[in-house]
Amino acid sequence: MTIETNPDGGRGGSGAMFDRIAPRYDLLNRIMSFGLDRSWRRLLVKNLFEATREPPSERTHWDVLDVATGTADVAIAIARAYPKARVVGLDPSLEMLSVGHTKLAKEGLTRRVSLQEGSAEALPFKDAEFAASCISFGIRNVPDRLQGLRELARVTEPGGRVLVLELNEPEGRFIGPMAKFHVHHVVPRLGAWLSGAKEYRYLQESIAAFPTPSAFAALMEAARLTVESRLPLAFGSAHLYIARTQD
Numbered sequence: 001m002t003i004e005t006n007p008d009g010g011r012g013g014s015g016a017m018f019d020r021i022a023p024r025y026d027l028l029n030r031i032m033s034f035g036l037d038r039s040w041r042r043l044l045v046k047n048l049f050e051a052t053r054e055p056p057s058e059r060t061h062w063d064v065l066d067v068a069t070g071t072a073d074v075a076i077a078i079a080r081a082y083p084k085a086r087v088v089g090l091d092p093s094l095e096m097l098s099v100g101h102t103k104l105a106k107e108g109l110t111r112r113v114s115l116q117e118g119s120a121e122a123l124p125f126k127d128a129e130f131a132a133s134c135i136s137f138g139i140r141n142v143p144d145r146l147q148g149l150r151e152l153a154r155v156t157e158p159g160g161r162v163l164v165l166e167l168n169e170p171e172g173r174f175i176g177p178m179a180k181f182h183v184h185h186v187v188p189r190l191g192a193w194l195s196g197a198k199e200y201r202y203l204q205e206s207i208a209a210f211p212t213p214s215a216f217a218a219l220m221e222a223a224r225l226t227v228e229s230r231l232p233l234a235f236g237s238a239h240l241y242i243a244r245t246q247d
């Protein structure tokens with residue numbers, strides 16, 4: 001078992017809430033995003049390294065950090081896409097990590113991906129320890145987002161990429177209202193019905209409370225990250241923020 005627990009038992013953010021939905025999380029993700037969540041994660045993985053700045057080929061491995069790894073979908077996708085990657089997935093929810101560990105064992109990836117309990121605001125890693133880092137559908141749950149982003153910048157080597165994938169209130173005059181209806185009315189009801197848990201109300205509320213894409217990009221800049229691009233997905237209901245740490 002490669003799940004490391006935090007000795008001080010720190011369970012930041014809403015890790016406890018995710019403990020309750022962990023067994024149904026992957027299935028509900030697929031259903032509620034119409035299967036799009038997988039392609040969004042693939043896009044993140046593809047952009048983890050700038051084509052011209054891939055870590056030097058003479059390195060035996062590249063360390064990559066996936067914060068708020070949950071059930072480890074992104075960590076697994078990174079390990080599959082980059083055979084030289086050694087991935088650390090970190091999350092405060094032991095139940096989510098446990099589902100992730102079962103998947104790693106099935107994929108034969110337990111030697112290249114390790115899972116660790118912890119919170120984004122206090123990453124238990126040295127400065128510049130990772131060639132790249134990311135957080136997918138996680139920063140929304142981090143109580144102190146600026147501190148979480150500062151930590152991602154700190155542990156990533158100078159010039160390395162830091163990627164954030166996150167949902168926000170849908171934009172746009174035509175599709176926006178339909179997407180908003182999906183998030184505000186369909187997701188909480190479908191989530192409650194399929195999972196028997198009221199936690200899917202939180203999903204809608206946390207999306208509504210998340211900053212606009214330009215305000216979030218400004219927060220990334222405040223954390224000393226240079227935002228290179230911001231890709232709207234699904235008619236602007238999610239964004240991939242591609243940034244790099246300052247050299």
Ligand SMILES: C[S@@+](CC[C@H](N)C(=O)[O-])C[C@H]1O[C@@H](n2cnc3c(N)ncnc32)[C@H](O)[C@@H]1O
Pocket residue numbers: 012013014015016018067068069070071072073074090091092093096118119120121135136137138141142143
């Ligand atoms: C919606 S899930 C995303 C999981 C995964 N990254 C994915 O793409 O499916 C959000 C995750 O954020 C984690 N989380 C909550 N608070 C956190 C914190 N303070 N630091 C790091 N992760 C946190 C939760 O435990 C949960 O696993």
